[in-house]
Amino acid sequence: MDNGSKKQEMFSKMQERKSEVKIVRKIVAIIAIVFVLIIGVVGLFGYNYVKGALKPLDPNATKTIAVEVPIGSSLSSISTLLEKKGVIKDARVFKYYAKFKNESQFQAGNYDLTQAMTFDELIESLKTGKVYRKPVFTMTVPEGLTLEQIGKVIEKKTPYTQKEFMDLVTSDTFVQQMMANYPELVTEAVLADNIRYDLEGYLYPATYSYYEEKPSLQAIVEEMVAAMNNVVKNYSDVLAEKQMSVHQLLTFASLLEEEATAQTDRETIASVFYNRINEGMPLQTDPTVLYALGDHKDRVLYEDLEVDNAYNTYKNKGLPPGPIAGAGKTSIEASLNPSQTDYFYFLADKEGVNHFSKTYDEHLQKVEKYLRKEE
Numbered sequence: 001m002d003n004g005s006k007k008q009e010m011f012s013k014m015q016e017r018k019s020e021v022k023i024v025r026k027i028v029a030i031i032a033i034v035f036v037l038i039i040g041v042v043g044l045f046g047y048n049y050v051k052g053a054l055k056p057l058d059p060n061a062t063k064t065i066a067v068e069v070p071i072g073s074s075l076s077s078i079s080t081l082l083e084k085k086g087v088i089k090d091a092r093v094f095k096y097y098a099k100f101k102n103e104s105q106f107q108a109g110n111y112d113l114t115q116a117m118t119f120d121e122l123i124e125s126l127k128t129g130k131v132y133r134k135p136v137f138t139m140t141v142p143e144g145l146t147l148e149q150i151g152k153v154i155e156k157k158t159p160y161t162q163k164e165f166m167d168l169v170t171s172d173t174f175v176q177q178m179m180a181n182y183p184e185l186v187t188e189a190v191l192a193d194n195i196r197y198d199l200e201g202y203l204y205p206a207t208y209s210y211y212e213e214k215p216s217l218q219a220i221v222e223e224m225v226a227a228m229n230n231v232v233k234n235y236s237d238v239l240a241e242k243q244m245s246v247h248q249l250l251t252f253a254s255l256l257e258e259e260a261t262a263q264t265d266r267e268t269i270a271s272v273f274y275n276r277i278n279e280g281m282p283l284q285t286d287p288t289v290l291y292a293l294g295d296h297k298d299r300v301l302y303e304d305l306e307v308d309n310a311y312n313t314y315k316n317k318g319l320p321p322g323p324i325a326g327a328g329k330t331s332i333e334a335s336l337n338p339s340q341t342d343y344f345y346f347l348a349d350k351e352g353v354n355h356f357s358k359t360y361d362e363h364l365q366k367v368e369k370y371l372r373k374e375e
Contacts (some may be wrong), residue, residue: 057115064112135209143328188245201323204228253327258287261352266334
């Protein structure tokens with residue numbers, strides 16, 4: 001082979017090698033691009049998965065899920081339990097989130113959790129041993145409010161108007177539903193002809209927390225009825241012993257609630273009411289007159305005492321037909337555990353201090369001393 005042919009052969013081989021290198025480079029580049037894309041897709045998928053797993057499974061869930069955490073449970077076993085019960089999406093995500101937060105000391109016990117709870121709420125619950133959720137908003141219903149006044153609180157704190165509230169609580173359908181759902185609390189007694197509002201006094205005064213922006217009005221009201229049911233059922237034995245109905249209890253307690261001042265002694269006021277009832281004397285409590293008038297006034301006038309209404313305890317002996325406001329636990333307990341006294345009269349001075357008397361003459365002297373001289 002001459003020199004020219006050798007050179008040509010070498011040149012051809014060099015060209016082939018360059019071509020092979022280019023192909024290899026292309027293949028490597030393609031593989032690298034595919035690899036990067038795979039990593040990117042997997043990373044994106046993983047990011048979205050973790051992001052989704054960090055969120056509540058169902059932000060609107062209200063149904064509770066019973067979860068029992070055994071003594072000695074580890075973070076891993078608790079995480080697995082929560083996933084198994086359907087409270088969270090992924091046990092590993094919860095586990096690493098808790099580790100990132102440096103949280104691992106959880107309480108054993110029974111929990112009623114929901115799919116609407118965040119990881120932070122779950123962790124707080126498991127740490128304290130009590131179910132914790134951060135509410136969207138809260139609403140406080142103070143003691144001593146009538147249904148109409150509760151309606152104003154509803155209107156201020158929720159999307160519903162006072163009228164919508166009153167329409168619901170005075171609805172025969174809703175009242176019947178409450179009677180069916182809470183038969184030991186809401187009895188036939190609320191249907192008496194001379195009762196102004198069937199459910200007056202049956203909504204428990206308390207602070208309520210809500211975990212959605214617009215819970216249904218029916219759910220809001222029923223929660224208050226359920227709360228009163230939970231309180232009253234604790235006294236079923238005492239009521240049976242005293243032969244006192246729930247309706248009588250709530251009626252009596254509402255009188256104490258309306259007579260209460262910052263420094264009042266509910267048990268002693270209760271003893272006055274019981275003493276007067278036992279002696280066949282009218283209770284003569286001003287809040288019942290105001291309720292009969294359907295008006296809130298700072299003081300009752302003499303002509304007001306003559307109003308012809310079943311709630312007027314100046315003209316009618318015994319308890320009024322039903323509660324005149326929502327009573328709290330303190331007034332309910334005072335109704336069941338009155339002081340033992342010989343008092344038949346009491347008055348509150350302008351400082352809110354109560355003064356009790358055994359006789360009418362003694363009472364008149366205290367009226368002169370504490371009220372008329374202050375005018």
